Amino acid sequence: MTCILFERQLSSYLDGELPAARAARLEAHLRRCPHCRAELEAMGGIADHIRAASREMQVSQDFDQRVLRAMGYWQVTGRPIAQPRMLKPLLVVAAILLAITGAVRYYLSQPYRPPMPAPRGAALVAPASPGGTVVPERERR
């Protein structure tokens, strides 16, 4: 009958966290109760079972890299990355878009030039275009 009360103390006793007086009473009970002795021993084995549960677990190879990268992002923006896995593809897309718009804007801002630049001397003889600079084809429309 009293086993239930003692069983509740086994956990603290196992960790050396039971006050001395109570520990002495429990030890007296343990000496004459094989059931509580077995339970104490089984409780001591829980740690092994639980460690076994995580033993097979494999952490991704790039875990550290992801942490360090996310950390850099946090320090720059002051907030964590919501979806770290998405960051790399997003950056790639952003870089491509930026490159395309940059190229288009550069192309539009350039005045028209003939494909092959004329030699220095030839420029003196070549007839000047009617409006000075030649307006690019698309801007004339």
Added chain:
Amino acid sequence: MEEAVRHDALALERRLAAAGDVELVAACAEGIPEAFRELLSRYRRSAVGLAYQMLGNMEDAEDVAQEAFVRVFVAIPRFRGQAAFSTWLYRIVTNLCLGDRRRRRRTVDLEAVREPRAADNPAGCVTDGLLAGQILAEMAVELRVILLLREQEGLSYRDIAEALDLPLGTVRSRLSKARMTFRRLWNEALQSGEEQQ
């Protein structure tokens, strides 16, 4: 010149590997990247393992552990060493897991964890680790986390109280309840296994 630099880097790495957590935290506060790497290599498995047993799947566990590390690392310059580094990290992992669970009550993953795995095992028997994982998944989360911090991470009662923000007496009684629950579920599983054979 390059040789000397390489030698210095190696010496630093070796010194950090031998250093205690307190020294490593101080080195991190000074912004030494190798110190962050060393702390990662020490606690990577524990942090992911704790999150894994709480969330039931690896992808979420790594995301949570990653966020916990980032939070801890970014806050390191303000860390005054009130608690051990590990306690601090586990506290954040635990809080993130609890928040994560509240956000999207996992359904699919837990079911997958709970299914008996005997069929997966060529020998036809459930291993200790498999059974322990199943039992942990069945336990209430507040019992599970305390059991993991004590039995898997080996934290003292005081550190558990710190990590979970609980009074010491509650740690004692809850851990006792967690162990008794684990034992009961373990015995039930073994009995039902015997009946099936």
